[in-house]
Amino acid sequence: xxxxxxxxxxxxxxxxxxxxxxxxSFTNSSLFMVATVGVSAAFLILTTSxxxxxxxxxxxxxxxxxxxxxxxxRESAGSEGMKFFPLVFSLFVFxxxxxxxxxxxxxxxxxxxxxxxxxxAMLVMSVVVFYGFYKNGLGFLKLFVPSGVPGVLVPLIVLxxxxxxxxxxISLSVRLFANMLAGHITLKVFAGFIIMLTGALGVGGAIxxxxxxxxxxxxxxxxxxxxxxxxxxxxxxxxxxLNDAIHPSH
Amino acid sequence: xxxxxxxxxxxxxxxxxxxxxxxxxxxLATAAEAAEGSGEFPPxxxxxxxxxxxxxxxxxxxxxxxxxxxxxxxxxxxLETRSDRIAQDMDEAHRLKEESDxxxxxxxxxxxxxxxxxxxxxxxxxxASKAEADAQRATLExxxxxxxxxxxxxxxxxxxxxxxxxGSIAEDTTSAIVSELVGGRITKAEIASAVKEAxx
Numbered sequence: 181x182x183x184x185x186x187x188x189x190x191x192x193x194x195x196x197x198x199x200x201x202x203x204x205s206f207t208n209s210s211l212f213m214v215a216t217v218g219v220s221a222a223f224l225i226l227t228t229s230x231x232x233x234x235x236x237x238x239x240x241x242x243x244x245x246x247x248x249x250x251x252x253x254r255e256s257a258g259s260e261g262m263k264f265f266p267l268v269f270s271l272f273v274f275x276x277x278x279x280x281x282x283x284x285x286x287x288x289x290x291x292x293x294x295x296x297x298x299x300x301a302m303l304v305m306s307v308v309v310f311y312g313f314y315k316n317g318l319g320f321l322k323l324f325v326p327s328g329v330p331g332v333l334v335p336l337i338v339l340x341x342x343x344x345x346x347x348x349x350i351s352l353s354v355r356l357f358a359n360m361l362a363g364h365i366t367l368k369v370f371a372g373f374i375i376m377l378t379g380a381l382g383v384g385g386a387i388x389x390x391x392x393x394x395x396x397x398x399x400x401x402x403x404x405x406x407x408x409x410x411x412x413x414x415x416x417x418x419x420x421x422l423n424d425a426i427h428p429s430h
Numbered sequence: 431x432x433x434x435x436x437x438x439x440x441x442x443x444x445x446x447x448x449x450x451x452x453x454x455x456x457x458l459a460t461a462a463e464a465a466e467g468s469g470e471f472p473p474x475x476x477x478x479x480x481x482x483x484x485x486x487x488x489x490x491x492x493x494x495x496x497x498x499x500x501x502x503x504x505x506x507x508x509l510e511t512r513s514d515r516i517a518q519d520m521d522e523a524h525r526l527k528e529e530s531d532x533x534x535x536x537x538x539x540x541x542x543x544x545x546x547x548x549x550x551x552x553x554x555x556x557x558a559s560k561a562e563a564d565a566q567r568a569t570l571e572x573x574x575x576x577x578x579x580x581x582x583x584x585x586x587x588x589x590x591x592x593x594x595x596x597g598s599i600a601e602d603t604t605s606a607i608v609s610e611l612v613g614g615r616i617t618k619a620e621i622a623s624a625v626k627e628a629x630x
Contacts, residue, residue, distance in 0.1 A: 189472040191482075202480045209478070210485035217493040224501040231508050233515060239508075246505040266498035274493055293472070295479045299486055361473065 185368040189292055189361070209296075212281055212288045220277045245273065249415060256419035260426050267307065268422070271300060272415035279360060279407035283400070291410075292360040294353060301353035304418045312425035323428040352417055359410050363403045370396045600625045 195206035224245070227238040235243055249269045253261050275291055282289025290296055312320035324341040325334060373392035377385035472478070604621050 191478045213489040217489040221496045270494045
């Protein structure tokens, strides 16, 4: 079925590989990961290679990205958080470019697979946990005991705080995954209506299909916004979680 | 927005939702059919997880390395150089402004001094020319006064001489008149006394 909205998420092997019974094939997903990394790294490195004192247009774009993420991190986690700047910057750019790549017709959306977003979320959470304990020792556990809570409520609050901490990687990964998945399905469905209506009702269907066409155009614009917004949300939440690792007593 | 329009939008939204869910289920059904062949709903197909994880680690790791070692230090270097340069240029501009302010002040002071000097020179010149003119006038006047005095003295002399002559002329005239009239002899002494009498 040509307009099956799910087929766009199908992973197909380009170069089948198997090591010790584990399938590690180079797939369309791998291809778009490589493309995402290649294009964004090449852009950031090549546009800044001139080291122009007065930046050109493209160099300005790279500098804007840098300052955008740097301001984000500095505002949420203070100047101490700047040691995580490469991590936050890489996450933001990787997710943003992967999302935007997904907006091209026939392109694969890397971030529409839960395993990818979950891996990125787990990367953030493990950095938070490891750095939190490394820097604060057991003081990191103060994160779960807000100051000024009456003694009776402490066990309950600690339980809630632990649960909210554990749900962070889930919400972080599911938010990105679900947004990309749902957005692409909706786009495909509305675009599919045009073909279905025209195919089934002929000229009349073609006229009626102006409506789903308008929806498709509006949704495309919305999806571009979502692509940016989800990368931004992922980055800002990463900054806030890192802030918890740096300053656990809130 | 009229009620009619709103109704239309609601209807089309409902139709869209219906179609969306039917397509979704249709898609899921297709995927389920395909499950017998290759797997289930693609994002939940765990057979692809290992490959995705491995390639994510490789690509994202490489990206992180490139960002941390090449791109970000370079951009931070560019931004730092620029802000340094701007600060330096601002300092330079401040310094130049101060210099130009000082130059303007010096210029104005010099101008005022020059103006004062010009005034003094003009005054001096005026005074000198006035003094010279006064002196010239004074010499001219004294010369003129001298000449007038000389002239008056010579006039007085001439007049005195003339007055002295008047007596003898009158005596001559009188003797001539008398000799014509009387034909007699009248002494010079008589005539002189008569002239003297007449002149008073």
